Amino acid sequence: MSGIWVWIEQHEGKAANVSWEAVGLARTLANNLGEPVTALVFGSNAPALAEEAIRRGADSAVACEDTTLVDYRLEPYAALLSKLVGEAKPSILLVGSTTRGIDVMGALAVDLEAGTIADVVGIEVDGGTIKATTPAYSGKLMATVVHADPGDAPRIFAIRSRAFPLPDGDAGRTGEVKMVEPVLAEDDIVTKAVSFEGTGGEISLTDAGIIVSGGRGVGGPEGYEPLRELCGVLDAALGASRASVDAGWIPYEHQVGQTGKVVAPDLYIACGISGAVQHQAGMRTSKVIVAINKDPEAPIFKLAHYGIVGDLFQVVPALTQAFKKKLG
Amino acid sequence: MRIVICTKETPDTAAKVDVAPDGSVTWGDAPLVINPWDEYAVEEALLLGDRGATATTVVGVGGEDTKEALKHALAMGVEEAILISDPTLVDADTLVTSRVIAQAVRKLDNVGLVMLGKITTDGGSGQTPAQVGWRLGWTILTYVSKIVDIDFSAGTITVERLLEEGKQVIQGKLPAVVSVVKDINEPRYPSFMGIRKASRAEIPVWGAGDLELDGISPKVKWVEIESLPPREGECQILEGETVEEAAGMLADKLIEEKVV
Numbered sequence: 001m002s003g004i005w006v007w008i009e010q011h012e013g014k015a016a017n018v019s020w021e022a023v024g025l026a027r028t029l030a031n032n033l034g035e036p037v038t039a040l041v042f043g044s045n046a047p048a049l050a051e052e053a054i055r056r057g058a059d060s061a062v063a064c065e066d067t068t069l070v071d072y073r074l075e076p077y078a079a080l081l082s083k084l085v086g087e088a089k090p091s092i093l094l095v096g097s098t099t100r101g102i103d104v105m106g107a108l109a110v111d112l113e114a115g116t117i118a119d120v121v122g123i124e125v126d127g128g129t130i131k132a133t134t135p136a137y138s139g140k141l142m143a144t145v146v147h148a149d150p151g152d153a154p155r156i157f158a159i160r161s162r163a164f165p166l167p168d169g170d171a172g173r174t175g176e177v178k179m180v181e182p183v184l185a186e187d188d189i190v191t192k193a194v195s196f197e198g199t200g201g202e203i204s205l206t207d208a209g210i211i212v213s214g215g216r217g218v219g220g221p222e223g224y225e226p227l228r229e230l231c232g233v234l235d236a237a238l239g240a241s242r243a244s245v246d247a248g249w250i251p252y253e254h255q256v257g258q259t260g261k262v263v264a265p266d267l268y269i270a271c272g273i274s275g276a277v278q279h280q281a282g283m284r285t286s287k288v289i290v291a292i293n294k295d296p297e298a299p300i301f302k303l304a305h306y307g308i309v310g311d312l313f314q315v316v317p318a319l320t321q322a323f324k325k326k327l328g
Numbered sequence: 329m330r331i332v333i334c335t336k337e338t339p340d341t342a343a344k345v346d347v348a349p350d351g352s353v354t355w356g357d358a359p360l361v362i363n364p365w366d367e368y369a370v371e372e373a374l375l376l377g378d379r380g381a382t383a384t385t386v387v388g389v390g391g392e393d394t395k396e397a398l399k400h401a402l403a404m405g406v407e408e409a410i411l412i413s414d415p416t417l418v419d420a421d422t423l424v425t426s427r428v429i430a431q432a433v434r435k436l437d438n439v440g441l442v443m444l445g446k447i448t449t450d451g452g453s454g455q456t457p458a459q460v461g462w463r464l465g466w467t468i469l470t471y472v473s474k475i476v477d478i479d480f481s482a483g484t485i486t487v488e489r490l491l492e493e494g495k496q497v498i499q500g501k502l503p504a505v506v507s508v509v510k511d512i513n514e515p516r517y518p519s520f521m522g523i524r525k526a527s528r529a530e531i532p533v534w535g536a537g538d539l540e541l542d543g544i545s546p547k548v549k550w551v552e553i554e555s556l557p558p559r560e561g562e563c564q565i566l567e568g569e570t571v572e573e574a575a576g577m578l579a580d581k582l583i584e585e586k587v588v
Contacts, residue, residue: 011493073498074458074468099471099491106455107462109423115547116422118453136553138449140345141353144552148545158453190467191500194486198494206492210588234588252473252511253490258341258449259364259510267587278341284556288587290578291563304563306581308574318575323588326579 003090004030005038005154007081008053009100011072013045017166017207018096020056022159024167025123026094027057032125035091038062040084042077042182043069050177055169066182071193072100078107079183086112090154092130097158098206105158114153117145121163121264121285132157138258139281161206162264203237205256210267213239213256213283217272217293217312221249226316227271233323239263239283241273257282271312275300292316329440329480329502330383331373333406334429334460335366336390337397338450347555362397363452365445367515368508370401372475373443375513380480381441383407387432389417389425395531402526403518409529414536421546426459431539433464440480442505446471451550454507461505469504473511478502 004026008019026037039053039061046069050061062084068076081104085093093108095101097119109116122133129146136143147155205211212234214227224238231238239261240254256263258278268286273279275291275298283289284303291304292315301307308315339345343358362370373384386401388394389412398409412428420428433439442461447454461468467485474488476497483502488495490509518526536542566581568574582588 011491016492071496074470078462099489102454103458103468103470106422106426106458107468109455109547110426110459110462113423113547116453116455117548118455131551136451137339137345137353138341138452140556141347142554142556143451143550145548145550148547148549150547153547191469191498194497194499196494196496204492252509255510267582267585276342277344284559288582288585290582296565301563301565303559305561306578307563307565308578309565309567310571310574314571315575318571319578321572322576322579326576326583327588 002035003038003088004033004035004092004094005040005085005090006053006058007093007095007101007104008039008041008049009072009096009098010041010043010045010049015049015052016096016098018098018159018161021162021164021166022094022096023053023057025159025164027167029092029123029125036060038090040081042080043072047177047179052169054175054177055171055173056167057173058175060175061177062180063177064180064182068182068184068186068189071196073189073191073193074103074107075189075191076182076184078104080180082108082111083183084180085154089152093154093156095156095158097160101158105156109156112153114156115147115150116156116158117147118158120157120159123157130155135262139262139284160264199253203235205237205239205254205261205263208237208263208265210234210236210269211239211256211263211265211286212236212269212271213241213273214244214271215241215273215279216243218244218249224250226313226320230269230316230320230323233320233327241279270300270304271316273300274298275303329381330385330436330438331376331381331441331443332433332436332439333366333369333373333384333386333401334442334444334456335370335386335388335397335401336363336448337361337388337393338363338448341449347553351553353553360393360396362400363445363448365447365449365508365510366397367445368510368512369443369445370404370406371513371515372508373441374405374516376441376475376478379478385410385436387412387429389413389420389428398531399526399529400518402529403522404516405522409531411531411533412539413533416536419546419549421548422453422455422459424544424546426456426463427544428539428541429456429460430463431541432534433460435539440502444505444507446507446509457505457507464503464505467500467502467504469498469500470507472506472508475506
């Protein structure tokens with residue numbers, strides 16, 4: 001029972017950044033625990049992604065490329081992962097805390113009677129115990145969680161996007177890539193992927209280094225336009241408060257907060273957002289927070305590092321111009 | 329076919345959650361309410377009544393407080409509620425909870441669909457839906473933003489799922505476990521009559537013995553819980569003669585912080 005395994009998730013042949021962050025974390029743990037790192041990649045582009053996983057820190061990789069695995073579906077992915085992990089019995093398994101990672105980890109936990117810790121933002125090795133920190137009560141508290149008597153089962157952790165550094169690739173690193181066969185045939189899989197509608201090149205909130213977010217103060221759907229322009233200059237993702245989503249001004253996938261997405265970018269620019277406790281729960285761990293609001297008493301200013309008291313329809317375009325000038 | 333909705337009780341989202349000196353989690357005077365995500369599951373189950381579902385049952389796992397969440401679902405229009413409560417379940421993790429729910433579903437007859445919110449707002453990890461489905465060996469459809477098509481007699485379901493990169497349309501067979509996101513509907517307010525009926529409802533309680541659950545123990549434990557440290561330092565308000573000047577100062581600060 002040894003080894004640190006990382007499941008690399010991919011969409012249309014491109015790995016999620018959080019998976020590389022998991023490889024980076026695995027490398028750090030491996031150096032500490034003296035165990036090898038193995039990456040597992042299934043589906044489109046698996047062999048190439050396996051090589052990339054090795055360049056980013058894995059010692060070896062296991063890959064499976066098959067028509068049943070092109071589009072992610074839980075059953076074939078979990079069945080294969082469950083078989084591989086069950087046979088090799090690694091001591092630790094890392095996945096991304098994403099829609100796919102959470103489901104795959106949940107299924108695996110059932111098969112292997114393994115404990116799981118989701119949404120991990122910190123890991124500390126303390127003798128034989130591995131302590132994970134994870135936000136609780138939707139980010140209002142922080143809990144330290146450990147595995148109880150893992151026995152033969154791996155300790156499974158799902159790590160939050162952007163909580164651990166993204167490792168660069170090292171072209172000099174090489175290792176063995178083992179190709180394996182899938183477990184389920186198409187006839188054994190009850191779900192069929194019908195279609196996929198991408199978000200059209202928009203940067204996803206959970207991956208974004210910068211988020212420009214608008215609340216009730218934007219006043220309507222067209223009020224997001226100046227924010228979109230700022231997003232364009234900064235390569236930022238567009239966020240929104242619950243109030244503006246509930247008003248129908250912007251689709252739900254943009255919502256930040258307790259009933260939306262929990263984010264932690266390097267820079268969070270809150271425009272016309274008062275900063276209700278539910279919103280704060282979704283963004284308070286951002287590295288630098290900027291508030292732009294007409295109301296100097298808005299609670300968001302208590303959380304922000306920098307603020308401008310003023311009309312967002314004047315401030316945001318001025319900020320866009322300033323960045324255009326200064327960033328060339 | 330019966331639809332089972334799973335729910336639990338969580339502090340109101342507006343609550344200021346904190347840790348008391350004895351290490352317990354507190355939420356002041358804020359009420360415990362039905363987990364907000366589960367309201368969408370309840371609403372969707374009720375809407376499916378028009379599409380051929382014949383019965384609805386809401387199941388909650390927890391203590392006496394959980395009855396309030398169950399009554400909220402009853403007041404919205406769910407027909408019956410069951411509370412699963414047992415001293416051995418106090419420290420339940422998702423592995424334990426999913427086993428309890430799966431056993432309860434097996435005990436109920438003619439279940440075609442289990443519906444849950446995508447996550448709970450307390451210690452939630454969002455794994456329970458997949459784990460319940462995996463235990464039952466049913467189709468698992470999580471993060472559903474729309475039920476595109478469901479045919480209880482043909483036993484088919486097509487849904488739209490909200491993933492990080494966009495929307496996936498996926499087809500499966502019933503029975504299925506479905507977890508829902510907020511986008512799926514607008515939960516109704518309980519009617520006055522509904523609230524009256526719910527307040528009088530006798531909610532049966534099932535214990536571990538009723539579900540033949542022996543010797544299950546959680547595989548993870550919380551060793552510490554703490555409040556987030558308050559943010560240090562004050563907000564630096566940038567003021568200029570003009571908006572352009574203030575915006576320029578802010579841009580300089582952010583470039584200096586190396587965050588752009």
